[in-house]
């Protein structure tokens with residue numbers, strides 16, 4: 001059995017969404033300074049690093065992250081590679097050949113190279129799904145979509161893609177690093193933190209082969 005960690009490591013220089021608070025990881029008690037224990041305090045937006053979006057994020061419907069169905073979080077998944085540049089369209093998804101019947105799809109794009117390279121600047125031109133591609137995934141019966149940058153939707157057009165997926169009950173996982181995994185079939189483990197009333201949550205995400 002091989003396990004792949006496709007989560008980003010939270011560090012203070014991990015890129016965050018423009019306008020969001022940056023990630024702060026502060027040592028507030030330190031053994032080397034005479035305290036009895038090391039204690040770290042975290043401060044960041046719920047949509048930092050590898051995270052999930054709850055329906056409430058774009059729908060404002062009160063369906064927050066602690067209520068995401070557990071069945072979505074673990075199970076068979078396919079890593080599918082697309083060489084799309086800019087926006088991913090339904091034609092790109094057809095070319096990428098999503099295996100029939102797969103309910104959990106992780107899209108590997110050139111975005112993953114930013115993580116592999118340790119890029120610390122936010123990339124506005126990241127590759128993401130347009131509204132029609134989101135509709136296509138819903139028609140296919142996809143229930144979990146994972147992407148390798150900080151949004152499933154293009155930087156300049158966030159609402160339609162998010163709404164299409166969230167209204168259909170699709171779990172969105174963002175900020176995956178797929179640079180170290182080959183396309184193929186795996187078992188997905190995506191465990192978002194159980195934060196009451198939150199529109200999103202950081203998640204540790206693994207693939208098992």
Ligand SMILES: [Zn+2]
Nearest residue numbers: 047053174200
């Ligand atoms: Zn998000």
